[in-house]
Amino acid sequence: MRTGTTGVGTGRRRGVGRTAGVVAVATALALTTACGGDNGDDGNNGGGGDGGDNGGSVESSIELPDLSGERLEIAAVWTGAEQANFMSAVAEFESRTGAEVSFVPSGDNVATFVGQKIAGGAAPDIVVLPQVGVLHEFAEQGWAAPVDDAVMEQLNANYAAGWRDLGAHDGEQYGVYVKAANKSLIWYNTTAFENAGVSEPETWDEFIEVARTISDSGTPPVSVAGSDGWTLTDWFENIYLSQAGPEMYDQLAAHEIPWTDESVTEALTTLADLFGSDQLLAGGPDGALRTDFPTSVTQTFADLENPAAGMVYEGDFVASVIADGTDAVVGEDALVFPFPAVGGEPPVVSGGDVAVALAPDGEASEAQMALLAWFASADAARIWAEGGGFLSPNRELDTSAYPDDVQRDIAEALIAAGDDFRFDLSDQAPAAFGGTTGQGMWQALQDFLRDPEDISGVQEYLESEAARAYGD
Numbered sequence: 001m002r003t004g005t006t007g008v009g010t011g012r013r014r015g016v017g018r019t020a021g022v023v024a025v026a027t028a029l030a031l032t033t034a035c036g037g038d039n040g041d042d043g044n045n046g047g048g049g050d051g052g053d054n055g056g057s058v059e060s061s062i063e064l065p066d067l068s069g070e071r072l073e074i075a076a077v078w079t080g081a082e083q084a085n086f087m088s089a090v091a092e093f094e095s096r097t098g099a100e101v102s103f104v105p106s107g108d109n110v111a112t113f114v115g116q117k118i119a120g121g122a123a124p125d126i127v128v129l130p131q132v133g134v135l136h137e138f139a140e141q142g143w144a145a146p147v148d149d150a151v152m153e154q155l156n157a158n159y160a161a162g163w164r165d166l167g168a169h170d171g172e173q174y175g176v177y178v179k180a181a182n183k184s185l186i187w188y189n190t191t192a193f194e195n196a197g198v199s200e201p202e203t204w205d206e207f208i209e210v211a212r213t214i215s216d217s218g219t220p221p222v223s224v225a226g227s228d229g230w231t232l233t234d235w236f237e238n239i240y241l242s243q244a245g246p247e248m249y250d251q252l253a254a255h256e257i258p259w260t261d262e263s264v265t266e267a268l269t270t271l272a273d274l275f276g277s278d279q280l281l282a283g284g285p286d287g288a289l290r291t292d293f294p295t296s297v298t299q300t301f302a303d304l305e306n307p308a309a310g311m312v313y314e315g316d317f318v319a320s321v322i323a324d325g326t327d328a329v330v331g332e333d334a335l336v337f338p339f340p341a342v343g344g345e346p347p348v349v350s351g352g353d354v355a356v357a358l359a360p361d362g363e364a365s366e367a368q369m370a371l372l373a374w375f376a377s378a379d380a381a382r383i384w385a386e387g388g389g390f391l392s393p394n395r396e397l398d399t400s401a402y403p404d405d406v407q408r409d410i411a412e413a414l415i416a417a418g419d420d421f422r423f424d425l426s427d428q429a430p431a432a433f434g435g436t437t438g439q440g441m442w443q444a445l446q447d448f449l450r451d452p453e454d455i456s457g458v459q460e461y462l463e464s465e466a467a468r469a470y471g472d
Helices: 015-030 080-097 110-119 132-141 149-158 161-166 190-196 204-216 229-244 246-253 262-275 284-289 293-301 318-325 366-375 378-386 405-417 440-450 455-470
Strands: 071-076 100-105 126-129 175-182 185-189 311-313 334-338 349-358
Touching: 071 080, 071 110, 071 366, 080 100, 080 318, 080 366, 080 378, 110 126, 110 132, 126 132, 126 175, 126 366, 132 349, 149 175, 149 366, 161 175, 161 349, 175 366, 175 378, 175 405, 185 190, 185 293, 185 318, 190 204, 204 262, 229 246, 229 262, 229 311, 229 349, 229 440, 246 262, 262 440, 262 455, 284 440, 293 311, 293 318, 318 334, 349 366, 366 378, 440 455
Parallel strands: 071 100, 071 126
Antiparallel strands: 126 349, 175 349, 185 311, 185 334
């Protein structure tokens, strides 16, 4: 699955090292194990769309109505650079339609936030959900509105069937996947690798050995964002998918096997190789539990000569945090390799954020549908891509819009993969189990980071929480 490693000792600003890392990531994503069907009518072309001119306006790929005087509110989890880049795309919608769009941060517990807003009679017009399981819940409760023909026209033209299906419930389309993620990437500080004399690992055992060597060189090897439970679920999911295989992964995601299963025991035992080591975690387990996601990235790349950590795990969106919070250059100071293989194949876990229109008291408005159609267009994807830290499932986006070769190649590999991907396990689960602070998977894996020896206790808690959330 891997196609090469990055050598060391060749100078920190080396083009060859960047290319090797990019090719390896692209190959890993393109060859991911299949989860659904062939691509049928889906061309999987990475170009087309709006022409790839990154400066100034381009010919529009979508017609929008005049919405002068209309006001819309969007709720999403994003902050910082992610929010700013997203709102750049929203600003173009305002310019073209005359509508006014405001943003409200939802926090991590999106389902709870929206439920409270609806109960108070102040539901946002559009909500962007990081969990597909929450989309199903909203559709079942009658909160989300099905899309109209204009939205479907954009979806059919621009999205592979797999991404359209993820935004549907019981055969009806509700959502538009505005943002995708390859959540099987490990980013590293090139200076830390050079100082330690190590290369990119291909297997989990090699990864642990590289981490030990980096530690011996004087740099804490791995930065973990333990205060954000969602990052810990991603660690587990990658190990489980590679070690247990895609069929078991699907069964666990649907709670068709219990969390007390031996396959979960094996995955947690493997994860304990890292989580149970003061030597390998920057700040040890206690320090990791106090580290949020942005800090986990910035402490890896803020000091290029004496980094506070050598590596950090997370998706392609790490690039935006690097660009926003450090002076590091992606592709030079910051390189990336695929999550190492634990079993026979390296894992590839995809994630994404789906936009839905809320209409708990009636039909969605023309303005709401127009904004969803805009999000499904290549025009909107292009504007967002130019800001970096963004990966689009829109196959009509010209990938020249991405700001560097690392993000461009990851995006092209995502499009080439078509429908062949495994979606984030916790995001498929009911929000109470897979996406809520202080309970379910988030709490269980924080407890595990705190005490990696109590594997059976963590599994029993996971199973009891899953049984409650899935209604077993």
